[in-house]
Amino acid sequence: MSSLTTHIGALTLKNPVMTASGTFGYGLEFEDLVDLTRIGGIIVKGTTLEPRQGNPYPRMAETAHGMLNCVGLQNKGVDYFCKHIYPQIKDIDSQFVVNVSGSSPETYAECAARVAELERIEAIELNISCPNVRQGGMAFGTTCAGAASVVKAVRAVYPKTLIVKLSPNVTDITEIARAVEAEGADAVSLINTLMGMAIDAERQRPVLSIKTGGLSGPAVKPVALRMVWQVFEAVQIPIVGLGGIMNATDAVEFLLAGARAVEIGTANFIDPAVTVKVVDGINEYLDRHNCASVEDIIGAAH
């Protein structure tokens, strides 16, 4: 039995496996199917200052080894989260992280400030990379100045662990990573979904209501892995790696590329208990390679 404990800034995770925002609800939806206390961290649905209805249906299209979505940050707003969801999750023994989104640096900061008051939430993940909203989201995550402006505003009001989630829809992701590191981000997570689209050949129309969507699942894994590798060589702050992880071997590859923790998204739809299987599989891998701690393999492929 190796030590699976890992640290993302001041945030301690009992193991390096987290769930990706938007794919695991608030965790409660999966309670019957998987032991939440065995998951290192649970990153909840994208949360905004005001409630949002999201985009019209259809919001999903299946693709070869993946899926496209254009949910568009549907959520009931940060106050609803604080009042109704937080009391239900605060005593569950895992690390809950709130994924924060907004339409301006001010709304990001206000949302983050409200989450900062929740004692048991020790970190937020700043989503500057949602490809499915017209205002904000990815618009901030695709330029260094945009990314820096949001991180700066949030850093001023958020003293706990600040993870910034990066978009892969850029020419050079390392530039953005450096820009958010310079503004005081404690960590970066990558990647969010890759912009894509699907066309219905029979109807001769796009499948998704807003035409484009974000690609996730195993189809994006090689791209994600490459970006984690590059960012590891570009910044000092910890990296959380994700994109297409389906099993423990995938997760280990991200750790070897330099991630200190991983997130699992789309795979939860195929196997709602995949997270604990990945935890067990990482443990088995470490034993097989005579590693005392998961720390031993982080970035080891470089």
Place this chain on the structure above:
Amino acid sequence: MNTKKHILDLSVAQVRELSAGYVEIHLRAADGKMPEMLPGQFVQVRVDGSPETFLRRPISVNLLTRTGAEGGACCDATGNDGAADELWLLVHAVGDGTRALARLQAGDTLNIVGPLGNGFTLPAEGADARPLLVGGGVGTAPLLFLGQELAARGVRPTFLLGGRREADIMQLEHFRRFGDVALTTEDGSAGERGFVTQHSLWRDAAYTQIYTCGPKLMMVNVARMARERGIPCEVSLENMMACGLGACLCCVENTVDGHVCVCTEGPVFDAKRLNIDH
């Protein structure tokens, strides 16, 4: 009512081809026991035999037969030896995923997550209920289970089943065990010619509740007929799903309360809550 969700590896006891493209799959658990499920609920099926099929597929609970229970009677006709509870799925092969399910054979394993969703509202015990269950195509699937539950409560439902032709109407022998059956086909090969909404039973319909599942346009029309007659109506939707658990928000329906998840707040909705009924 909340049912507990499970991830189960079930074994295929039997696959019956009912007509071209339609199969009835009988599933059993290793310990012989199926968890509690409600009529209208569905399961998310993992499709192993189709590389094109990445996500699970939502399929309604068609019937749940318990060993030793009343409903068990209908097992005899289909070869259940009574050794185990059976979960039945009725699958219409329309694409890669459902075609792979139709190729399953006895002895294969099928992984499901369920039961999921809310289910139909059942009449209160002892109420003088005269429900009408209107189904089209593979949408008749959950109505069989609903009919079984109604019959078990001493309520005799009327089923109104429609299809393009006779071959599209399945499981008639089972529906007849639970209630009265009226049919329509577009070509007149069985029952009255036309759509379910044109059947003569609507003329003097004195029903207390309508339940409907099938093509959306059919359900919209059934909901309108129900509204005109002042009869409460529940509609079962089939929006595309990814998780089936209320996590991804892909399956939303635009209701009078805004976007709600069909997989958790549905698939069964009071027609009044849907924007289709206006």
